Amino acid sequence: MVQMSRWKVILLALSLVFGLLFSYANALSPAQREALPGWLPKPTLNLGLDLQGGSYLLLQVDVDAMREKRISNLNEDARQTLSEAQIAVAGIARDGNGVVVTLSNPAQMEPALTAMRGLLGGGMAVAVDRTVVRQGDNAIRYAFTDAAVTAMAPTAVEQSIEVVRRRIDSLGTREPSITRQGADRIVVQAPGESDPTQLERVIGQTAQLTFQMVDIESSVQEAMAGAVPPDAELLMGEDGVTPYLVKRRVIVSGENLVSASVTTDQSNQPAIGFRFDGQGARRFGETTANNIGRPFAIILDGKVISAPRINSAITGGNGIIEGSFTIASASELVNLLNGGSLPAPLTVEERRSVTASLGADSVRAGQLATVIAFAGVLVFMILSYGGLFGGISVVALILNFILLIGAMSITGATLTLPGIAGLILTLAMAVDANVLIYERMRDEANAGRSPIAAMDAGFNRAIVTIIDANLTTILAALIMFFFGAGPVRGFAWTLSIGVITSVFTAVLVTQVLLVVWLRLRRPKKLPIAW
Amino acid sequence: MSKFWPLIKLLPTRTNFEFVKHARLFGSLSLILVISSIFFTIYPADNKCGGLTCGVDFLGGNLVELSTRPEPVDLAEIRASLNGMGVPDVQVQSYSVPGSDPTGRFHAMAKFGNIEGASSTETIHQVKAALTRDLGPDVRFTRTEAVGAAVSGELLMNGVMALAVAIIMMMIYIWFRFEWQFGLGAMMGLFHDVILTFGLFAITGMEFSLTTVASILTVIGYSINDTVVVYDRIRENLRKYKKMPLRELIDLSLNETLSRTIMTGVTALFALGVLAVLGGGPLQPFAIALFFGIVVGTYSSVYVAAPVLLLWGVKRGAKDEEARPIKLGMASRP
Secondary structure (H helix, E strand, O other): OOOOHHHHHHHHHHHHHHHHHHHHHHHHHHHHHHOHHHHHOOOOOOEOOHHOOOEEEEEEEEEEHHHHHHHHHHHHHHHHHHHHHHOOOEEEEEOOEEEEEEOOOOHHHHHHHHHOOOOOOOOOOOOOOOEEEEEEOOOOEEEOOOOHHHHHHHHHHHHHHHHHHHHHEEEEEOOEEEEEEEEOOEEEEEEEEHHHHHHHHHHHOOOOEEEEEEEOOOHHHHHHOOOOOOOEEEEEEOOOOOOOEEEEEEEEEOOOOEEEEEEEEEOOEEEEEEEEEEHHHHHHHHHHHHHOOEEEEEEEOOOOEEEEEOOOOOOOOEEEEEOOOOOHHHHHHHHHHHHHOOOOEEEEEEEEEEHHHHHHHHHHHHHHHHHHHHHHHHOOOHHHHHHHHHHHHHHHHHHHHHHHHHHHHOOOOOOOHHHHHHHHHHHHHHHHHHHHHHHHHHHHOOOOHHHHHHHHHHHHHHOOOOOHHHHHHHHHHHHHHHHHHHHHHHHHHHOOOOOOOHHHHHHHHHHHHHHHHHHHHHHOOOOOOO | OOOOOOHHHOOOOOOOOOOOOHHHHHHHHHHHHHHHHHHHHHHOOOOOOOOOEEEEHHOOOEEEEEEEEOOOHHHHHHHHHHHHOOOOOEEEEEOOOOOOOOOOEEEEHHHHHHOOOHHHHHHHHHHHHHHHHHOOOOOOOEEEEEOOHHHHHHHHHHHHHHHHHHHHHHHHHHHOOHHHHHHHHHHHHHHHHHHHHHHHHHHHOOOEOHHHHHHHHHHHHHHHHHHHHHHHHHHHHHHHHHOHHHHHHHHHHHHHHHHHHHHHHHHHHHHHHHHHHOOOHHHHHHHHHHHHHHHHHHHHOOOHHHOOOOHOOOOOOOOOHHOOOOOOOOOOOO
């Protein structure tokens, strides 16, 4: 130890410079930071949502529901296509990732196959995600390929992330972070004073808009009693009590929507104007032309918003939706519709939100506790080990604090509330390295060695113990990092950085300063020994 | 320089406490504490968290924190209005935000399940509306948490896994750096600390949450740190005094490391004490768990991890030279 190499002094000086450079900005107010010249690095601590306020949402993408829905759409497509081709169907049964259609008359197999293949499109646009395969004499299997089913979940999650991002952007939330977690989850973190209720309502709504015909051949009462026709479904109105029996077949869906806007109806009530794309306009036009006088239903997320009667063919692809809207609810719905519908329902599995004022309270309490604990430890060390040895550990501890804040600022680590506890504990634990070194030196000095020999031996022996002891803490922190979530990770990160900086400073600062003292004073005995 | 300053001179350089002599007594005491902690932690067994008061992290459910002014929060009113809406599993408590609330607001929190048939979003929405109506317009909602059943199950599973993995990793590390006898001793010390901390939470009814798991992991880190320092000295003395009986050797090593144990322990406890008093609110259970854990961890390094070596002994003598542990870079001088 006594033969100290020059690089250690240089390393110490460098670490001090960089530590200060990357941590000083935290001591300034935002206004002061703005006033600094642009070339100066000014990283600051990244506060977690629990300290700056904000919302954390863990959303589960219901991939199973989406798959079931898409398979049940195959059923409807097949039924519709064969009925248009006037082919009698004995039954349609679910089979794995698709359906098997049994024909009443095997002689109709060829035209049935042709009609079904039409579902896959033709020419340049043949769908590759589905197959139509003949099974035996009188059955046709219409199903998604395995590859398509496998791709559904990741695609749905990706699309959901996009939709969620557009919706949050429409709220004007600043710097939201939207990331995927695991196979089918999305984490949304929105800092600041955003309203979590609104955020959640906006994110969680599927916004699946469909236009379907109302079933007027069957009675709603019978359907309520359980006799729902196979091609129809029973839905509730927006009020939750009025039942509607609607055809399962979707005439036009939100996918064909080009734009939506807030408008007013004839009685000056808020309404939603919409415009379809070419395909949507054509299908809507055909259906309305064939069904004049009959009602159709406008359905949003499984609820019937309104069921107007078709007075004339609507061919332009424009229209308005009337319902019991307010201006606010209409514009929220317009934003949702324009942002696109979610491919699968999202459920909120976990949500945590903290207001900015509570966050600020926590920061204040944390700062106070840190300052007092830090000051207390410094005083304690000076009292215990005297001005010189205690003073050296104080210098080491202060440098440690600077390096820790600097390292957390440049790595963009997030400081959370438990992280503040980690910070305080780290400061207390940093003393341990000094204590181990000093105690060893005392032992050696008391065993009768000269100050130089005692310091040398004490230092070298203590280092082995210090490294062993601190590696275990790093190990614990790593485990927290892998198993923990959010705030706990922040704690683990603070703890790990703290252990590294504390070993670094305790060992290096102590060594360099003690050697300087040794050379200047050439002491006869150590002040901490008897 | 006076005789008493620096204060470290007050600690005698050479102590001769016969720790091992009392090991049987303290060992039995530890055993009783561990067994009763286990009992209080798992009883009643039909509860998902046993005797622990789990937070929404592990049990699932909803939590709303609110503040009112100038009247203190009327807890009975909250309870009544939630019960009136048919919200299940209502728990209400008030808490103080540490010295920090200059605005003079009073804080409370309510935990509750979902209204039958409603999602947590809807339930929370309705609860907030009802409380705004019943507690007056100046009520503010400062924190909202909702954890679904699936996620809470995973969080609990992850927490238990993290603790188990931590203990096993520590054992392997000590085994690798020392000998298997030491690894086993360290593991017993860790189980002791973790179980007693569980016991503390079960008996005091403090909320057991994700941050509690983090604090227990930290206690594991600290306790093993302490144990390593003691083991390190035992290993060194095993080489130095080849003929000394293990019992005396353990006593010697504990005495030699005693002043370090006290110094570091006192510093850590002081810092955590400050945190427990000033950190307030959500940090309090965290700081208390760490405080308790460090006391227990220090005790266990002295009275569990070290004397337990006597139960199975350690390798000594000539063979010891071969079994010398691998050094990690920096070599210590003999």
